Amino acid sequence: MKLQEFRSKEILARHGIPTLPGEIATTPAAARAAAERLGVPVVVKAQVLAGGRGKAGGVKLAADPAEAEARAAEILELRIAGAPVHTVLVTPSVVIAHEYYLAVILDRAARAVTVIASAEGGIDIEDVAQTDPAAVLRLPLHPLIGLQPHNVRAVSFFLAIPEAHRATFATTLTGLVEAFVQTDAELAEINPLALTSDGLVALDAKMVLDDSGLARHPDLEQLRDPAEEEPAEAAAREAGISYIKLEGTIGCMVNGAGLAMATMDLVKLAGGEPANFLDIGGGARHERVAAAFRIILADPNVRAVLINIFGGITRGDEVAQGIVEARAGLERQVPMVVRIVGTNADEAAFILESADLQTAYTLDEAAAMAVAAATAGEGR
Amino acid sequence: MSILVDGDTRLLIQGITGREGQFHGQAMLNFGTQVVAGVTPGKGGQETFNGRVPIFDTVAEAVGRTGANTSVIYVPAAFAPDAIFEAASSGIGLIFCITEGIPALDMLRVYHVLRAQGVRLIGPNCPGATTPGEAKVGIIPGNIHRRGRVGLVSRSGTLTYEVVEALTDEGIGQSTCVGIGGDPIVGTSFIEILTLFEADPLTDAVVLIGEIGGDEEERAAEHIAKTMSKPVAAFVAGRTAPPGRRMGHAGAIISGGTGTAESKRTALRDAGVRVADSPLQIPALLREAGVA
Numbered sequence: 001m002k003l004q005e006f007r008s009k010e011i012l013a014r015h016g017i018p019t020l021p022g023e024i025a026t027t028p029a030a031a032r033a034a035a036e037r038l039g040v041p042v043v044v045k046a047q048v049l050a051g052g053r054g055k056a057g058g059v060k061l062a063a064d065p066a067e068a069e070a071r072a073a074e075i076l077e078l079r080i081a082g083a084p085v086h087t088v089l090v091t092p093s094v095v096i097a098h099e100y101y102l103a104v105i106l107d108r109a110a111r112a113v114t115v116i117a118s119a120e121g122g123i124d125i126e127d128v129a130q131t132d133p134a135a136v137l138r139l140p141l142h143p144l145i146g147l148q149p150h151n152v153r154a155v156s157f158f159l160a161i162p163e164a165h166r167a168t169f170a171t172t173l174t175g176l177v178e179a180f181v182q183t184d185a186e187l188a189e190i191n192p193l194a195l196t197s198d199g200l201v202a203l204d205a206k207m208v209l210d211d212s213g214l215a216r217h218p219d220l221e222q223l224r225d226p227a228e229e230e231p232a233e234a235a236a237r238e239a240g241i242s243y244i245k246l247e248g249t250i251g252c253m254v255n256g257a258g259l260a261m262a263t264m265d266l267v268k269l270a271g272g273e274p275a276n277f278l279d280i281g282g283g284a285r286h287e288r289v290a291a292a293f294r295i296i297l298a299d300p301n302v303r304a305v306l307i308n309i310f311g312g313i314t315r316g317d318e319v320a321q322g323i324v325e326a327r328a329g330l331e332r333q334v335p336m337v338v339r340i341v342g343t344n345a346d347e348a349a350f351i352l353e354s355a356d357l358q359t360a361y362t363l364d365e366a367a368a369m370a371v372a373a374a375t376a377g378e379g380r
Numbered sequence: 381m382s383i384l385v386d387g388d389t390r391l392l393i394q395g396i397t398g399r400e401g402q403f404h405g406q407a408m409l410n411f412g413t414q415v416v417a418g419v420t421p422g423k424g425g426q427e428t429f430n431g432r433v434p435i436f437d438t439v440a441e442a443v444g445r446t447g448a449n450t451s452v453i454y455v456p457a458a459f460a461p462d463a464i465f466e467a468a469s470s471g472i473g474l475i476f477c478i479t480e481g482i483p484a485l486d487m488l489r490v491y492h493v494l495r496a497q498g499v500r501l502i503g504p505n506c507p508g509a510t511t512p513g514e515a516k517v518g519i520i521p522g523n524i525h526r527r528g529r530v531g532l533v534s535r536s537g538t539l540t541y542e543v544v545e546a547l548t549d550e551g552i553g554q555s556t557c558v559g560i561g562g563d564p565i566v567g568t569s570f571i572e573i574l575t576l577f578e579a580d581p582l583t584d585a586v587v588l589i590g591e592i593g594g595d596e597e598e599r600a601a602e603h604i605a606k607t608m609s610k611p612v613a614a615f616v617a618g619r620t621a622p623p624g625r626r627m628g629h630a631g632a633i634i635s636g637g638t639g640t641a642e643s644k645r646t647a648l649r650d651a652g653v654r655v656a657d658s659p660l661q662i663p664a665l666l667r668e669a670g671v672a
Binding site: 051106108109111112113143144181184186210211212213215216242244246254255256257258259260261262264265266267268269274277279282310311312313341342343362363364 | 400403457458481482483484485488489491492493507519520521524534535536537538539540541542545562564565589591592594595599615617618619620621622624625627628629630631632641657658659660
């Protein structure tokens, strides 16, 4: 789960990391009031989970409260990477002497919690890593003892933190690792960590939490932003379905993440475009199949549905029953191609044939039939 | 005898009285796996599967009484790391963890502790392993296999089944099929399984099934180019996956332009691997490589 900048900063501040005061506003008037309270100049920043916020015009400077209101009005009209902006953060503008990059990530290749640091902050760290790899430090932490004082010194000297700010830097790095571990994060990033006349301060922050860890952090689950989520994706999550909306016309219903990706790939290879990624999960019963259908068909772009089930834990007849039931209750009818193999495939075939549904034997065949059906539908 | 599991595997099921433990325990028995014990704390002294399998309170007791040497774990995510530690400290040398949803930071600790103990962990969030005609550990459907000489290693469960079925339909049998799991931190890597297959006299060729995310496939490609004499065919899922979105598996995400299906396919091709566009092309690619 990705967290908004202001929420990430709240977590970092709780771990002793210096941040600036800030207020959240959902209307231009509220942004104006916030600027009045905080003192000007201020920066008005769109709170969206997508990257590229600055380039999209989502971060603006305002010299006085009236300007803060005007800038907030502009930003709240924006869509950034497709997502509408509902909230802005109003925060004091500061003079920056230097910008550092500091992050803690879970490095799967090193199998370690790893500190990433660069004295070239403020820009995309991946670009720095590409053009000047020596400018980026990757420091894997010991898996059992974690961050040690010598690690902090190593990062501090690598970044050439001025002596007067080394103590604050140590607090910041220690707090960042602590915040990462205690929230079960995948990423805790400060970019930039800025050196200002008041010392080091985290000007922007980003945290991504491990969804598997949320079960033991009910307080963090509360921070999920429903307004930021595609409504269909939220509905899917609640039904135990893994769903991502895409731009194509062929809805896909598959069991298993790897097979779901492969099915999308084959649709593309057959000349079509997948409308979604959808994994109904292991052992799905007919109710979940029906829920998956509703989610797929709620997308008006869908012209055909491809159902690909390889039953292991999942029973083919359960899915077939779910398809037949769900189809009967649907307002919108689209062509469907069904492939069910594995556990109870014979029983599934009987149910599907009785309901007069188009079936396929192989994956390639199913993809080709679905693409043909979607194309025919467009011609009508 | 093949890699990981065979007729001599003496399997212990942790979480044997749960829904998954019962369903898949029966399926493993039906396949012919020697299921010698189960563990459910508090149910020690009972038996299951019509008196065929004794249940113990602790893994240590089960190992002492039955000589179990391999464990498969079906306990919920909140208890799975502890179950892995218990198995590792009770003399079990090979552990399969089927459970999904274990927090990555827990897995990090599990990974390093098991390495230090010299215990092999497959998974978590994996479908297990099957050696046709000998043993099956995990949740892979048993009836899709055919005994033979092609090894298969995969990060994805159902995609494994898909490829196994394609092989069997084309008359190509399997030596061992292993799912290593789709999480960011798993106990055993592609490279380790490839090394086992390369050394296995009963395996002539290998199929690798990868997906977007991480750089396991790229590392595997490098390893194949340097060390493998046996032909390898591969499929990589996720060519259509958009960047920045997680495709179901915790490990399947393209971040910052790395971990794309194309970069993995290119790396594998450059290493001399035959790369399929569809899982159904795998049998033909193996034939090309000389697999009978």
